[in-house]
Amino acid sequence: MSGKVISGIPGLDELVDGGLPEGRVILVIGGPGTGKTILCGQFLHSGIYNGQENGVFVTLDESKEHFYSEMKQFGWDFQKAQDERKFALVDATRVSRVSMLKEKLYKEESRSLRGKQLPIDKLVEDLQAKISAVGAKRVAVDTLAALTFRFPDPIERRSAMTDLIESLSDLGVTSLVTTELGYLGLQRKALEEEFLVHGVIMMQTLFSGATTTRAIQVEKMRGAKVNPSLVPYSIDQNGIEIYPTMPLFGDK
Numbered sequence: 001m002s003g004k005v006i007s008g009i010p011g012l013d014e015l016v017d018g019g020l021p022e023g024r025v026i027l028v029i030g031g032p033g034t035g036k037t038i039l040c041g042q043f044l045h046s047g048i049y050n051g052q053e054n055g056v057f058v059t060l061d062e063s064k065e066h067f068y069s070e071m072k073q074f075g076w077d078f079q080k081a082q083d084e085r086k087f088a089l090v091d092a093t094r095v096s097r098v099s100m101l102k103e104k105l106y107k108e109e110s111r112s113l114r115g116k117q118l119p120i121d122k123l124v125e126d127l128q129a130k131i132s133a134v135g136a137k138r139v140a141v142d143t144l145a146a147l148t149f150r151f152p153d154p155i156e157r158r159s160a161m162t163d164l165i166e167s168l169s170d171l172g173v174t175s176l177v178t179t180e181l182g183y184l185g186l187q188r189k190a191l192e193e194e195f196l197v198h199g200v201i202m203m204q205t206l207f208s209g210a211t212t213t214r215a216i217q218v219e220k221m222r223g224a225k226v227n228p229s230l231v232p233y234s235i236d237q238n239g240i241e242i243y244p245t246m247p248l249f250g251d252k
Contacts, residue, residue, distance in 0.1 A: 005053070005138075005174045008046020009039060011233070011242030015216075017224035021198055025168045025175045026221075029191065030203030034214065035235050036178040037062075037070065039203070040140035042239040043176055045076040048086045053137035055081075056130045056173075058090040058123070060146035074239045088130035092123050093146075120160045124167040131171060139173045144193060145180040158192055165196045198222050203233075206248065213248055 004019030013019045020026060030036045044055035057078070059067055067089070068078050081087035130136065144161055151157035168175045179193060181204060194200050199221035206215050216233045218226045233242040 006046075006051055007043055008050055009042055009240055009242060011231075011244050012216075014244040015218045015227045015231070015242065016199070016221050017226060020174055021221065021223060022174055023169075023172045024198035024222075025165055025177060025196075026199040026201060027191075027193055027197040028176055028178045028201045028203065029181050029194075030178070031181045031205065034181075034203040034205060035233075035240055036203060037067070037142050038074070038235060039240055040142055040176050040178060041067075041071045041074070041076055041078070044087065044138055044140055045071070045078070045081070047138040048081050053174075054086045054134045055138040055140070056088045056090065056127065056134065056136045058092060058127060058139065058141040060092050060141065061143050063093055064089050064091050074237060076239075085134055088134045088136070090123070090126050090130055092126075120163040120167070124164065127167075128171065131173060137173055139168060139171070139175040141168070141175065141177040143178040143180065145178075161193050162196060165193065169198075194219075199224075206230075208248075215248055216242055 003022035004013075004017075005022050006019050007013050007016075028036050028039060040057065044057060047053035047055050057067065062070075071078055078087055078089070082089070127139070131139065141164070144164075147157055147160055151160050165177065168177070177193075177197070179191065181202070182191070200219040202217045202219055204215055204217075206213055214233050214235070215230045217230045218228060220226070227244060230248060231242060231244050232246050232248055233240055
């Protein structure tokens with residue numbers, strides 16, 4: 001697949017040579033509060049109502065109700081989209097730390113997503129079914145960081161991440177996958193999952209004296225001529241807007 005997908009995020013396509021690569025997996029890295037989930041919601045909602053591309057959201061971290069409520073603040077009614085069979089949600093929150101503690105405490109035999117005997121294959125199976133049910137072309141997964149609690153062993157966690165990312169690639173959908181930024185700085189060590197994906201987008205909050213600004217950077221996008229500069233972005237009632245030609249800490 002060599003086409004371009006219009007992201008629906010004002011300013012983002014200007015950074016990635018006119019659009020995200022169709023059918024590829026893009027990793028979105030950022031610290032808490034940088035807007036990773038908002039970016040995913042905006043990407044999916046715009047695809048549904050502006051690009052005729054239905055979507056699926058996979059939540060590994062927060063409940064369906066919380067996601068719907070948060071997105072509604074921006075005017076994105078995913079319950080309506082679900083009722084119209086344009087959107088589906090895979091709730092995989094039971095792979096959270098709480099569920100793992102409960103499973104260990106009560107030694108439950110479970111066929112749910114939290115069962116260690118069904119780590120990623122059941123999730124991918126559910127995702128594939130949802131994609132087929134709504135004819136989805138876009139998928140967002142939020143967040144890989146939740147797998148840290150589900151797979152405390154680094155080798156098992158690496159295997160789970162690899163399986164999930166490779167499965168997304170095989171499904172042929174254009175995917176955004178979020179994860180947490182563990183360390184910020186010039187000596188930041190690349191995350192293992194960065195080597196598995198087609199593109200990497202970094203979202204962060206920068207400080208200059210008493211001033212803060214949100215900054216976004218396309219670290220890589222295979223097959224595309226990208227603008228690698230750190231550029232500012234904002235989050236308001238309409239969602240995220242990126243300013244590709246504006247200097248950091250400059251006036252809008």
